Amino acid sequence: MTARKPDPSPASLARADRQRLAAEEGARAIAEVERDAASIRKNMERLRALREAREAKAAAEAELAPAPIAKKKARVKRIVR
Template structure:
C-alpha cells in the first residue's frame, strides 16, 4: 500500500483558495449592501406615501371648505 504524505499546498492552490475566499467575502458584502439599499428604498417609499396621503387629506378638507363653483350661464347669442 502506498501512503500519501500530506503535502504542502502549491502556490496555485493557495492562490485559488485566496480567490475563493475573497469572492465569498465580496459576495457577502454585496448581498448585505443590496439588502440595506432595499430597506432604505422601502423606508423612503413609506415616507413618501405618508406625505402623499397627508397632502390628499389636506386637499380634500380644503375642497370641502370652498364653495362649489358657479356654473356659467349659456349665452343666448347665436354663434356665427
Template sequence: MSAKRSAEPSPEAIARSDRQRLAAEEGARAMADAEKQAVDVRKNMARLRELREAKEAADATLQASSPAPVPAKGRKKLPR
C-alpha cells in the same frame, strides 16, 4: 513510483483558496449592500406615501370646505 503529497499546499492551491475567500467576502458584502439599499428604498417609499396621503387629505378638506363653483353663464353664439 508513487508521488507523495507534501504537507504544504502548492502556490496554486493557496492562490485558489485566496480567490475563493475573497469572492465569498465580496459576495457577502454585495448582499449586505443590496439589502441595505432595499431597506432604504422601502423607507423612502413609506415617507413619500405619507406625504402624498397627507396632501390628499388636505386637498379633500379644502375642497369640502370651499363652496361649489357656480357654472358661468355662457354667451350664446349668434347665427351668421
C-alpha cells in the same frame, strides 16, 4: 487505508484565496444592497405618509369649499354657406 492527498500547489492555494476573497466581497455587497433597500423603503413610507396627509387635507378643503359656479358660455352664431 485511505490515500493522503499531496500538499496543495501554489496555484490551488492562490485559487482558494481568490475564491475566499470573492465570497467575502459578495457577502459585503449583498449586505450593502439590503441596507440601501431598507433605507429606500423607509423613505418611501415617509413620502407616502406625506402624500396621504396632503391628499386628505385637499379632500377636506374641497368638502368645505362651495362648488364653483359654472359660467354660461356665449352662443356663437354660425353662418351656413
